[in-house]
Every structure is written in C-alpha cells, then in structure tokens.
Amino acid sequence: MCLNRALPIPHFRIPHSVMNALATETSPYLLQHQNNPVEWYPWGPEALSRAKREDKAIFLSIGYSACHWCHVMEHESFEDQRIASLMNEHFVNIKVDREERPDLDAIYMNAVQIMTGRGGWPMSVFLTPDLKPFYGGTYFPPTQRMGMPGFDQILLAVADAWKNRREQALQQAAELTQHLQQAAAPAGAGEAGELTEKLLFDAATALERGFDPRHGGFGEAPKFPHPMDLRLLMRVWSRTGRAGGTRAHHDAFLRVVTHTLDKMAAGGIYDQLGGGFHRYSVDERWLVPHFEKMLYDNALLIGAYVDAYLVTKNDNYARVARETIEYVLRDMTDPEGGFYSTEDADSEGHEGKFYVWSLNEVVSVLGPERAEIFNYVYDVTDAGNFEGQNILNLPKSIEQCAQLKRLDAAQLTEQLAADRDKLFTVREKRVRPGRDDKVLVAWNGLMIDAMAYASGALAEPRYAEAAQQAADFVLAKISRTDGRLLHTWRAGQAKVEAYLDDYACLINALVSVYEAGFDERYIDAAVELADQMIAHFADATGGGFFYTPDDGEQLISRQKDLQDSATPSGNSMAATALVRLGKLTGRTDYLEAAVGCMRAAAGLMQRYPTAAGQMLIALDWHLGPTHEIAILGGAFDVDTMDAVARLRERFIPNKLIAFRSEPTRPATTETATSNEAQRAIRSAALDPLFSGKKALQPPPTVYLCENFACQAPGTGVAEAISVWDRLSSPKP
Numbered sequence: 001m002c003l004n005r006a007l008p009i010p011h012f013r014i015p016h017s018v019m020n021a022l023a024t025e026t027s028p029y030l031l032q033h034q035n036n037p038v039e040w041y042p043w044g045p046e047a048l049s050r051a052k053r054e055d056k057a058i059f060l061s062i063g064y065s066a067c068h069w070c071h072v073m074e075h076e077s078f079e080d081q082r083i084a085s086l087m088n089e090h091f092v093n094i095k096v097d098r099e100e101r102p103d104l105d106a107i108y109m110n111a112v113q114i115m116t117g118r119g120g121w122p123m124s125v126f127l128t129p130d131l132k133p134f135y136g137g138t139y140f141p142p143t144q145r146m147g148m149p150g151f152d153q154i155l156l157a158v159a160d161a162w163k164n165r166r167e168q169a170l171q172q173a174a175e176l177t178q179h180l181q182q183a184a185a186p187a188g189a190g191e192a193g194e195l196t197e198k199l200l201f202d203a204a205t206a207l208e209r210g211f212d213p214r215h216g217g218f219g220e221a222p223k224f225p226h227p228m229d230l231r232l233l234m235r236v237w238s239r240t241g242r243a244g245g246t247r248a249h250h251d252a253f254l255r256v257v258t259h260t261l262d263k264m265a266a267g268g269i270y271d272q273l274g275g276g277f278h279r280y281s282v283d284e285r286w287l288v289p290h291f292e293k294m295l296y297d298n299a300l301l302i303g304a305y306v307d308a309y310l311v312t313k314n315d316n317y318a319r320v321a322r323e324t325i326e327y328v329l330r331d332m333t334d335p336e337g338g339f340y341s342t343e344d345a346d347s348e349g350h351e352g353k354f355y356v357w358s359l360n361e362v363v364s365v366l367g368p369e370r371a372e373i374f375n376y377v378y379d380v381t382d383a384g385n386f387e388g389q390n391i392l393n394l395p396k397s398i399e400q401c402a403q404l405k406r407l408d409a410a411q412l413t414e415q416l417a418a419d420r421d422k423l424f425t426v427r428e429k430r431v432r433p434g435r436d437d438k439v440l441v442a443w444n445g446l447m448i449d450a451m452a453y454a455s456g457a458l459a460e461p462r463y464a465e466a467a468q469q470a471a472d473f474v475l476a477k478i479s480r481t482d483g484r485l486l487h488t489w490r491a492g493q494a495k496v497e498a499y500l501d502d503y504a505c506l507i508n509a510l511v512s513v514y515e516a517g518f519d520e521r522y523i524d525a526a527v528e529l530a531d532q533m534i535a536h537f538a539d540a541t542g543g544g545f546f547y548t549p550d551d552g553e554q555l556i557s558r559q560k561d562l563q564d565s566a567t568p569s570g571n572s573m574a575a576t577a578l579v580r581l582g583k584l585t586g587r588t589d590y591l592e593a594a595v596g597c598m599r600a601a602a603g604l605m606q607r608y609p610t611a612a613g614q615m616l617i618a619l620d621w622h623l624g625p626t627h628e629i630a631i632l633g634g635a636f637d638v639d640t641m642d643a644v645a646r647l648r649e650r651f652i653p654n655k656l657i658a659f660r661s662e663p664t665r666p667a668t669t670e671t672a673t674s675n676e677a678q679r680a681i682r683s684a685a686l687d688p689l690f691s692g693k694k695a696l697q698p699p700p701t702v703y704l705c706e707n708f709a710c711q712a713p714g715t716g717v718a719e720a721i722s723v724w725d726r727l728s729s730p731k732p
Helices: 045-054 068-079 081-090 102-116 151-165 166-182 197-209 227-239 249-265 295-312 315-333 359-366 368-377 398-404 410-429 442-455 459-475 500-517 521-537 570-585 588-600 600-608 613-623 637-650 670-679 684-690 717-729
Strands: 041-044 055-063 091-097 123-127 133-137 484-492 493-497 628-633 655-661 700-707
Touching: 041 045, 045 055, 055 151, 055 588, 068 081, 068 151, 081 151, 102 123, 102 133, 102 166, 123 151, 123 295, 133 227, 151 166, 166 295, 197 227, 197 249, 197 410, 197 600, 197 613, 227 249, 227 295, 227 613, 249 295, 249 637, 295 315, 295 442, 295 588, 315 442, 315 459, 359 368, 359 410, 368 398, 368 410, 368 493, 398 410, 398 684, 410 717, 442 459, 442 484, 442 637, 459 500, 500 521, 500 570, 500 655, 521 570, 521 588, 521 684, 570 588, 570 613, 570 655, 570 684, 588 613, 600 613, 628 637, 628 684, 637 717, 655 684, 700 717
Parallel strands: 041 091, 055 091, 628 655
Antiparallel strands: 055 123, 123 133, 484 493, 628 700
8 A cells, every 4th residue: 555645635614713732831842833823732641632532633743943844834834824724623733842752753753754755854744543643744835836735735635534534544554553563673673693893894894985085974965974983983993903904994994084074173064163063064065054053963073073182182173072062061051050952053034044154244343354364264255155145164274274375374373263252252142043952861961971071081170070060960850759760851840751862871971970080979870770771671582672661651663773863872872881881880781781782783783884883882892802990099199190181081992990099188178078078989889890909009009900800900100101001002
C-alpha cells in the first residue's frame, strides 16, 4: 500500500470558536503558539482522552523554537483564522516541542520518513486516537503553490478520509505502526561482529574518503560540523601504527581534522564577533550558516577544538574554544547555573539579521581608515556576500593579510581584536534573536563535560567552576525526590521523565567534573545514576539500552537509539560513560554493560561508521590501553599541582585521573578550607583504585594502572612528567 497517496478533497465549512491550552506550558516553543486561533493542546491526557471521546483524528505538530520553517508555517497557517477553523473542527490539535519530547519526535519522524522519503521540521502528522500515524509530512504552504498541496487541502482530504474511508486509514496506520515497531533499532543493530581496532581504522579511512580537501568537512552542501567524527580521527591518529596503520594514514587523518577546523573557524558558521558556532553551513565553504545556535553543537565543538589544541599546540584552536565557552557563559547560562538550549536564527522576522553588516555600518563604527583594513580582512564589500549584506569571515588568514598589506602581523591582530570589540558592542544594541531558555539535562551534560575538560587543557579554573555549578544545578533541580532524573527545567519547573541520553550524558559529565576538581561527591552521583540507568533502561535480551525507561509512558514503539545524529546517541554516550566510570571504580558490571552497547552496535560501526562516531570513541576507550592514573600528594603542594596541570596539557585520549590528598591543612583562605573539606569526602566507589597505595616522598606519588593492575609508584614532579611524556608521545 502506498503510504503517501493523495486524498480527495471535500468542501469546507467554518467551525466553532477555539480555546488555546498552551498558555500554562513552560516550553518557549509552545508559548510561541499560545495566541494562535488553533485550539492547541500540549501532549497529555486531556488531548488524548478527547480524541478518543470524540472519535477524532489527532493532528500532531512537532517543532522547536529555533526552527525557521516552524515560524513560517505558524505565520502562514496557524495564525490564519480560516485554516485554524478547519483544524479545530476536524481534529484534536497537539503541539509538541521536539526538545522536550524527543521520544515522540523520534517515533513520528520515522513515520514521516517512511511515508515521504524525507524528514524535517515542522513535522506534521495525523494520528488515530490510539496514536498510530496514517498520514504526514513536514512543512506545507497554506494554499497550493509550486506543485505543493496547500495545508488547507491536506486538512480537508485527511478529514474526509477519516470520515468516509476509515477502514483504509486504520489499515494504513496499522501497517505503518508495525513497520515502526520492527524498525525500532537502527540498521546494523544486533549484527554479530568483533570489537577490534579494525573498526576504528576502517571508520577513519571512510571519513578520509568523504573529506573535502578544498573546503574541509565531509561531502557537499549543506555541511555539518561532525565534531564526533573529528575527535575519533584524532584518537585513531594517536594509535596509528599499532594495528595496520601507516605513516601516510597517520598524517592524512590529522590533516582532515586540522583543515576542517581551520576552515570552520574562518567561516561564517563561526560567529567572528561573539564566538560560538551556528547550526550548519548551507554552502560547501562554511560561509553562509543556518544562523540558529544550539548548545549541543557548541559543546561538541569545544571538545574537538580543545583536542586539536592539545595535539598541535596551535593557539588558534585554543582561542576558538575559549571564545565559544565565553559565548555560552555570557549568553546561554541561567543565573542558577544551567545552560540554555538554543538561540533562534531569526530576529525582527529575518534570518541572520542580528549577525550581518553593511559596508557603511562598519565604516560608521570604525571610521574609514580602520574600516578599510577590517573590511579587507573580514570580506566586507558594498555588494555583500549574503543577500546584499555581509557575513564576517576570513577568506585569508590574518597573517596572510598582514603579509599582503605589508603590515606587522602582531599589530594587525591587536587592531582587529579592538575593532571586533567595537562592532560587538554595537551589535549588542540590536534586537537579539529569540532564545529558548529551557535547560535540558542531556545537552547540559555535553556542555558540562566540555567545560570541565577545557578547564584543565586551557588552564582556566573558571570553566571548571561553571561546570560544577551546572552539575550541582541539574542534580538538585532537575530530579525527583527519589533521585531519578527529569528531562527539562524552565522558570523553576522541572518535568518530563528523563531519557537515556539524559542519564548517559550527565554520568559522563560527572566523571569529567570529578577529574577537573577531584571532588568525590560527583563520583557518588555518577554511580547512583549509572545504577538507575541500568535498572530502568537496559535491554536484557538484545544488549544496550532503550531510549525510554521501563516505567515511563507507553507509546506505540519503544526505541533503541544507536545511531548518532547531531548529538551522540544515547547508547554511544552510555557506553562511553560506563567505560570511564567502570575503569575508575573497578565496576565490571559497568564495563560489561558498555560492551553490550558496543556489541549491539557492531554492525552499525562496521557498515555505517560515519553514523557511529561516538560509539567508535567508546570502542577506543574499551580497546585501550586505558590509563588509570592515581595521584597522591598534598592538595596545595606546588609540585603536585604542577604535575597535575602538566598532565592535563597533554593529548592522552584514554586517560582517567584520580587524586587524593594528604590530610594537611592549607594556610588560611576560606576557599582553600572549603576545597579541602570537599576533598575530605571519600567515595567508597574510588576505594578500589586507591587501595594499598601510599603517598611517598618527594610528592607527588604516581601510580599508573591499566586493567586494574598498577605499576610500581613513581615519585617527584620530574618522574611524573616523564610518565606523562611517555603516555602522550606521538605514535609512529
């Protein structure tokens, strides 16, 4: 049966008046629709019971606040009284924020892709009262145009089918639902396969084949950043030569990474004034972005740029990471510590208006002489490079521009920094894009992990403090009284049962927060959450984890996500987090659960490696060697702290750092006393790693362990640094 055939269209009539039920919601996306004439409901018992009671089909509209075409469809259709009347007469209308309910989004996006061969947002799906989809699509114009049926036609045709051809609609819904249930796990799931280094090298080789050697990145337009794949390539680069890799591959893998990161940092996808990355580039050269900014993109890219800095010591990568973190701290951080979700692409009704410049605007701010140089460097012309305006970007590096203009590179760099500050100050006075200020646990986990990692690598304690504050906020405010996580928080209200990626991303982040400050409370929290995750999400028969808990809302399909999208899959993050936590704590049940995830995804890693970047990173952790580094010494001993700082400056991808201090008291300050009090809290989960280990002289004492076996201790800062050098030496 064709699942997307045209339906005949009857005459319409004007329906009854409406009442909108979104006004009491917390989601900014839902609140954007609270004044629509559509009688919207949030997903919940009231709407679902009404559909059954009145025997009406459901119109389900799923989108998110930063979605440009969601705004277009709202303005064209949902604000139109005639179309709203059709919706209200014939359907129970439900509006869902995909970021609040990714479980619903995943199920019904799969349905739309089956029906139409493509997906996207806004998602428009018609359901039976028992939630089975039978017709759907994405954006529809309000009336017929350019070969596309009008939304008014769609509404009338579906209403007619529900009224006059009900059995056909129900049969279609049953067939589609059966297909969704059979396809709940992605392609390649559950296939037999060995977890070997070959999977890593094959994946890196596939990425190299898809690399754009001119502009960087992978494939053609539109281009997405692929931070997980870039981080995987750096890991494979670090181990090349040990299992079939060649020197040529060694160099090529790193070239893919550095060229891509260079091009992105110079392009319009990067906000040259305010820091942070936009969602993706609509062209192949990273010039014109889709201007929305997502928390998860920036979290993942911070990690990639920090890795690249540690590998190459190129200060430009450190600069981009710092500027991106500063953007998040400035514009995307709640006063209570959590991180907001997104910034819109649009302002004042135009995509990108907040970010673009005319030549005259730049001249008016900087003056003719400074503007001439700035415009040359940042590609600002009278004609513009985007709809008559200019997206700031760097076609040539600042060093190249200095050479061509016969200027001192250091002076030019300083001058341009001052000019960017002036333009940024002026830009801040513009009407900002809308911001979705809800706090999502999974995305916060990604950003907490990135900031904790960057803190040590970039020697910036503020980032660790921000990571710790966000972790404390999530643990205290986005959880139930029994300790189970919730998914989302806004304006003081937390709600929606947490999903697999909420648990997995937060567990991984808590390990990183521990490593950044050695406060063992975070290991206890990670262990508690890991136990909950295994208890409520594990697939006892197929390995890995379901996306929703065993005691959650029962939907038409229980999904198991293995394949990465713009964010890591829940299973790949669970595998990563459980390997790290298992190695630190000696919990073999965590390691076995992680291996279960990887075995469930073995076929995916083999057949579709570019869709399994984070799972391959987890595999790299699993294959090791993973270095568990236990350090003993004075918490305020200069040599000990110097050794720890030197360790964090090195690219040792599979390292885990644990530290316990001697029971000495610092000199005076309240902060030092507080820090010592925190370190005095001992986690029983870390006792196996420190069991039998003593602090020797001179400090620090370093125990290097692999697979729960430790070498003889080394003492003194010089010995510690020699160990770090040995672990981080480039592979031949």
